[in-house]
Amino acid sequence: GQSLEQPSEVTAVEGAIVQINCTYQTSGFYGLSWYQQHDGGAPTFLSYNALDGLEETGRFSSFLSRSDSYGYLLLQELQMKDSASYFCAYYQAGTALIFGKGTTLSVSS
Amino acid sequence: NAGVTQTPKFRVLKTGQSMTLLCAQDMNHEYMYWYRQDPGMGLRLIHYSVGEGTTAKGEVPDGYNVSRLKKQNFLLGLESAAPSQTSVYFCASHLGSSSYEQYFGPGTRLTVT
Numbered sequence: 001g002q003s004l005e006q007p008s009e010v011t012a013v014e015g016a017i018v019q020i021n022c023t024y025q026t027s028g029f030y031g032l033s034w035y036q037q038h039d040g041g042a043p044t045f046l047s048y049n050a051l052d053g054l055e056e057t058g059r060f061s062s063f064l065s066r067s068d069s070y071g072y073l074l075l076q077e078l079q080m081k082d083s084a085s086y087f088c089a090y091y092q093a094g095t096a097l098i099f100g101k102g103t104t105l106s107v108s109s
Numbered sequence: 110n111a112g113v114t115q116t117p118k119f120r121v122l123k124t125g126q127s128m129t130l131l132c133a134q135d136m137n138h139e140y141m142y143w144y145r146q147d148p149g150m151g152l153r154l155i156h157y158s159v160g161e162g163t164t165a166k167g168e169v170p171d172g173y174n175v176s177r178l179k180k181q182n183f184l185l186g187l188e189s190a191a192p193s194q195t196s197v198y199f200c201a202s203h204l205g206s207s208s209y210e211q212y213f214g215p216g217t218r219l220t221v222t
């Protein structure tokens with residue numbers, strides 16, 4: 001079948017580092033995307049990994065291992081505003097973006 | 110640029126009523142999508158379109174129909190609303206095969222009683 005698995009909840013404190021894992025199962029894999037969604041808002045794009053390795057964008061980094069069907073989103077120097085839901089997603093057949101169920105990150109002071 | 114807009118923002122329907130949700134984008138994107146979001150279920154793809162005049166089924170297409178008569182618009186129809194269709198509906202668009210970032214609209218909150 002085709003699926004994405006990620007933890008439902010993660011908690012951390014301000015200034016810490018947190019890693020949100022995502023494993024996937026699909027045929028015709030093109031790459032892994034990550035989106036952020038604040039409560040009640042629209043999802044916004046964070047990153048996309050087409051190739052193995054680490055992509056860094058400011059405090060956020062995303063990693064992909066195609067051989068392990070695994071990726072993660074790394075958030076550094078956590079801030080209260082990072083409290084949100086984070087979704088991994090892949091393009092099915094290169095056209096339809098399929099999302100995981102999301103990970104709720106709670107950052108406390 | 111307004112980006113992706115959705116109409117209406119809120120709607121309450123009675124079981125059996127019909128309605129159409131409108132999504133519009135002004136970025137000349139080829140691909141457009143409709144998702145529904147329910148608590149704990151993430152975003153589930155209903156239908157999508159890879160170009161004007163084309164549509165395809167997503168993960169949860171039953172009970173919905175779509176049309177893409179113009180490149181900038183993507184309509185989602187509910188012919189006979191059911192309480193199970195109570196959800197938040199998001200539209201998204203995407204430039205095309207050479208890009209990977211999806212842009213989302215603000216969502217439509219639909220309640221079916």
